[in-house]
Amino acid sequence: MASRPLSYINSDSSDLESDSNSETEGEPPTKRQKQSHNWIRVKCFPTGKEALDFVKGEKLWRMSGKHDGLQGRKISYNCKYSKLCGAKVYLLFKSDSQVTELYNTTSEHTHDPKCRDLTASTKEKVIQLISDGVTKPKIILTRIRECGLPEPPAKVLKNFLCNFRRKQGNHVYR
Numbered sequence: 001m002a003s004r005p006l007s008y009i010n011s012d013s014s015d016l017e018s019d020s021n022s023e024t025e026g027e028p029p030t031k032r033q034k035q036s037h038n039w040i041r042v043k044c045f046p047t048g049k050e051a052l053d054f055v056k057g058e059k060l061w062r063m064s065g066k067h068d069g070l071q072g073r074k075i076s077y078n079c080k081y082s083k084l085c086g087a088k089v090y091l092l093f094k095s096d097s098q099v100t101e102l103y104n105t106t107s108e109h110t111h112d113p114k115c116r117d118l119t120a121s122t123k124e125k126v127i128q129l130i131s132d133g134v135t136k137p138k139i140i141l142t143r144i145r146e147c148g149l150p151e152p153p154a155k156v157l158k159n160f161l162c163n164f165r166r167k168q169g170n171h172v173y174r
């Protein structure tokens, strides 16, 4: 079977969970699969690189497995908050062209947003506050409350700020 080399994929990436995810379109789901997902093709990319950049850019996914099938190489991702979350994606690097397809489960995120993350609206507000120069968790919480947005537990907010800072890298927040 054709599996073209994907040099830009870290072949020995350590964050790859050893998950022999073997679902391939056309194949009946194997018995050991507990969950069955409905997959829809949501996007097509002219190259694998663009597809990978897109998935990375969403910052929502953690790679869970690779599988070489007849149609090409498939890279699966779980929701980064929980692999039990119903929202998953995979990329199909077509074996017969550069075209790479992105598939999503039809499921919404089912991870517990209260425990693990801010709601989308709160997150938006927090990012806006940070860009306005508000970086103290206490003040951020007050502002969130003032806006009537769902108030996250302080720990969750701190986690978010921490991660946000790390992603921003060169910016320094106090």
Ligand SMILES: [Zn+2]
Pocket: 079, 080, 081, 082, 085, 086, 087, 109, 110, 111
């Ligand atoms: Zn999720």
